[in-house]
Amino acid sequence: MTTYYRGPDVLVTSTGVRMGGRDYRLGDLAQVWHRRGRRAWGNVAGRGALVLAIITPVVIGAIGVLIALVIDASTTTTIVLAGGGVLIGLAALPLADVLLEFVDRSYDRGSHRLEIWARVDGADVLLLATTDKRRFGQIYRALQRAVDDDPTPSRAPEAR
Structure with a gap:
């Protein structure tokens, strides 16, 4: 057999x-x-939530940089806001790698x-x-x- x-x-x-x-x-x-x-639809919604989790820190970082450039603040405040926005955006990179692995697995399923x-x-x-x-x-x-x-x-x- x-x-x-x-x-x-x-x-x-x-x-x-x-x-x-x-x-x-x-x-x-x-x-x-x-x-x-x-x-x-549960699988599709889970995939959407993962993509949202990847994009959210990048959007928050971009908003921080945009606010730093738009408001009329001191140079120190502008640098802190812009630097914080960039750091938040960069912090998303290691998280994005992990989350993209989950997205790949969701397509396999x-x-x-x-x-x-x-x-x-x-x-x-x-x-x-x-x-x-x-x-x-x-x-x-x-x-x-x-x-x-x-x-x-x-x-x-x-x-x-």
Whole structure:
């Protein structure tokens, strides 16, 4: 038996598939396809909050410099305000690096629900639903390889 994918709740082997707590023999899967489901707005909102957290210190720093240049204050006050604004803007750089890493990870997770479906005994069955694009791709490719390598009558995975 060949194992194509093994995860905490998914197992794809040369003899069958375990997804969603149910076992299926490869021969039971008459057709396999994937579908892109609804958008997960929570992921999009989280990504927006991260971008806002990156931009906010830069905007505050720019406002500080702008105020320092616009108001009619002493030279010392102008230098302090402009210097403070620049320091706040520069302080955002290390924070931005960390936050951009989180933004990258949010794109890896995706913002759409991705689903793997199969036709089993004439009924369409949802095998897997996730927003994790990388995990979805690994599982779907493993399922494709398992079905392609299965000696029973061919019914390769199709996209709908």
